[in-house]
Amino acid sequence: MKDCIRPSKRTMLFYLLPGIALYLFVFILPALMAIGLSLFKFSSIKNFTFIGLKNYMLLTRDTNVWLALKNNLFLVAVSLVGQIGIAFLLACLMTSRSAGLVNAFRTSIYFPVTLSAVVIGYVWKFVFDYNYGILAEILRALGQADAIQPWLAQSSTVMSFVCIPLIWQYVGFHLVIIMSAMTTIDKGVFEMADIDGANALQRARYITFPLIRGTLITCAMLCVSANMKVFDHIMAMTNGGPGYASNVLALYAYNVSFKQTNMGYGSTISVLILVVTTILFVLTSRLTSLGNGRAAGSLAG
Amino acid sequence: MKKRQNNGAPARALRITLVNFLPFVYAVTCIIPIVWLFITTFKSMAEFSVSTFALPKSFFNFDNYAYVLNQIHLPRAMFNTARITVIVLVLVLLLAFINGYFIARFRFKGRGLLKGLFACTLVIPIHAILVPTYILFSRIGLYNHWYSTILPMVCMELTVSIFLVTNYVQSIPREMEEAAAIDGSSFSSTLFRIILPVVKPVLVTCGIISFFHCWNEFPFSLILFSKEEYYTLSLSLMRFKGEYTTDYPRIMTTIFVSIIPALLVYIAFSKQIINGMMAGAVKG
Numbered sequence: 001m002k003d004c005i006r007p008s009k010r011t012m013l014f015y016l017l018p019g020i021a022l023y024l025f026v027f028i029l030p031a032l033m034a035i036g037l038s039l040f041k042f043s044s045i046k047n048f049t050f051i052g053l054k055n056y057m058l059l060t061r062d063t064n065v066w067l068a069l070k071n072n073l074f075l076v077a078v079s080l081v082g083q084i085g086i087a088f089l090l091a092c093l094m095t096s097r098s099a100g101l102v103n104a105f106r107t108s109i110y111f112p113v114t115l116s117a118v119v120i121g122y123v124w125k126f127v128f129d130y131n132y133g134i135l136a137e138i139l140r141a142l143g144q145a146d147a148i149q150p151w152l153a154q155s156s157t158v159m160s161f162v163c164i165p166l167i168w169q170y171v172g173f174h175l176v177i178i179m180s181a182m183t184t185i186d187k188g189v190f191e192m193a194d195i196d197g198a199n200a201l202q203r204a205r206y207i208t209f210p211l212i213r214g215t216l217i218t219c220a221m222l223c224v225s226a227n228m229k230v231f232d233h234i235m236a237m238t239n240g241g242p243g244y245a246s247n248v249l250a251l252y253a254y255n256v257s258f259k260q261t262n263m264g265y266g267s268t269i270s271v272l273i274l275v276v277t278t279i280l281f282v283l284t285s286r287l288t289s290l291g292n293g294r295a296a297g298s299l300a301g
Numbered sequence: 302m303k304k305r306q307n308n309g310a311p312a313r314a315l316r317i318t319l320v321n322f323l324p325f326v327y328a329v330t331c332i333i334p335i336v337w338l339f340i341t342t343f344k345s346m347a348e349f350s351v352s353t354f355a356l357p358k359s360f361f362n363f364d365n366y367a368y369v370l371n372q373i374h375l376p377r378a379m380f381n382t383a384r385i386t387v388i389v390l391v392l393v394l395l396l397a398f399i400n401g402y403f404i405a406r407f408r409f410k411g412r413g414l415l416k417g418l419f420a421c422t423l424v425i426p427i428h429a430i431l432v433p434t435y436i437l438f439s440r441i442g443l444y445n446h447w448y449s450t451i452l453p454m455v456c457m458e459l460t461v462s463i464f465l466v467t468n469y470v471q472s473i474p475r476e477m478e479e480a481a482a483i484d485g486s487s488f489s490s491t492l493f494r495i496i497l498p499v500v501k502p503v504l505v506t507c508g509i510i511s512f513f514h515c516w517n518e519f520p521f522s523l524i525l526f527s528k529e530e531y532y533t534l535s536l537s538l539m540r541f542k543g544e545y546t547t548d549y550p551r552i553m554t555t556i557f558v559s560i561i562p563a564l565l566v567y568i569a570f571s572k573q574i575i576n577g578m579m580a581g582a583v584k585g
Binding site: 031131180225231263 | 313316317320321325328330331332335350396407418419421423425426428429434435437459478479481488516517519520534535539549556572574
């Protein structure tokens with residue numbers, strides 16, 4: 001009986017082949033090519049020579065790479081604390097009994113997630129603008145005009161300001177995930193804690209946090225991978241400048257590949273992104289140990 | 302319990318204020334920049350330079366809109382983006398429906414491998430494949446056509462959509478197909494006449510989520526389009542900023558017009574988007 005709806009092998013192949021072919025051709029093939037390309041030196045797209053591991057040797061000596069990597073790691077760190085921290089705090093408040101207008105708040109906090117990185121980058125560039133920006137205007141209104149600086153144009157301040165839009169945009173994303181995990185917690189647990197006299201902080205620390213740990217790990221991993229490949233925001237705001245002060249790996253790989261047409265070395269940098277991301281994934285799941293099976297499961301879908 | 306009753310009304314009011322204050326402030330910061338953008342679209346540069354914040358003299362000053370819509374870049378980029386978005390959505394929904402259905406319903410050889418294949422976009426960052434994609438597409442003549450970015454985009458979007466469809470189909474009783482088979486319906490006609498209508502709600506969710514990604518797509522456009530006439534919105538914004546850097550309201554109008562479609566879709570479907578997000582992110 002069960003098999004009366006199962007199609008023949010040929011029908012199945014007919015339906016499944018287009019998807020498989022698409023993935024193999026558009027994703028798997030280029031991914032394999034990336035590793036191969038990193039062993040070549042390009043002078044143009046048609047003219048390249050095999051140079052073995054020389055690109056990788058260059059990588060270790062290239063100070064720009066290490067600066068970009070440092071910036072990436074900085075963004076990962078502040079986003080882990082900022083995005084997930086703020087989202088967790090807001091989620092605790094918004095799932096508590098006294099919360100009102102939850103849907104309205106959630107809808108507007110999620111809104112920035114739907115905007116393109118280029119738009120976000122430009123809008124915040126205006127916010128930080130030296131002459132006409134919102135921030136400058138607020139400081140002027142507060143009588144703090146001296147504090148106005150060209151934040152995005154000084155290497156000393158650029159990273160601390162570039163990270164603000166990145167954190168701000170994705171709080172809504174993590175908020176939605178964390179809130180939906182929180183609503184699955186049995187209300188009875190909180191009632192019992194109430195009876196035992198637990199305050200809000202204790203409830204968050206000893207009940208909510210452990211129970212949604214798996215979800216938080218998922219958020220952390222998504223956050224790590226998003227910030228390791230951050231690219232368009234930075235391109236729109238500073239294009240890596242001033243100098244290389246706000247450069248990140250993906251942007252550097254793009255510039256090396258397409259502006260300097262050194263596609264071999266560009267691919268080498270891409271391989272580095274892949275390696276560092278994988279290391280961070282493993283570290284995240286080790287550090288949070290236990291419950292990591294679930295997180296890996298939801299990532300793999 | 303007694304303790305709470307003794308707290309009385311003022312304490313409760315304080316509690317409500319405390320709990321709602323932070324979410325309120327954060328929610329406001331999320332819309333302020335867009336409201337600011339909107340207000341500025343009605344200002345001239347002269348007005349803007351006097352005060353960045355002040356309301357415009359008139360909300361009927363459409364000079365900026367007239368200017369940016371008469372420039373060729375913006376309408377053309379919108380058309381290009383819309384055309385690609387429509388085609389990508391159709392392909393994503395069709396492929397997600399078929400693949401999601403097979404993965405959910407049948408235990409066939411290589412099913413696990415297939416699931417892994419569709420999930421690989423989560424593991425391999427797209428920036429790692431930009432250069433090889435560029436080389437591959439140049440070699441086979443897929444580079445720099447208006448449709449160049451379609452296949453890579455479909456690939457990126459399918460992952461989540463297939464996952465959502467799979468979960469959804471698993472909740473549909475098998476009896477539906479069995480009854481249809483007994484009535485003599487062929488496999489394909491059961492698939493498209495009986496299952497497709499049932500799966501429609503989740504396809505709508507997939508479509509909305511993919512819409513935003515398509516509308517905002519940047520990296521593949523950046524490497525696969527070099528002719529200006531093929532530029533999509535994000536790429537066009539990035540490339541043409543130089544042309545009016547001195548006139549802030551005009552740039553801001555360009556940005557605002559470019560997000561209007563996404564804004565409208567968000568306002569209309571925010572509930573579905575957020576629910577879809579929850580289903581996609583947590584159920585795994």
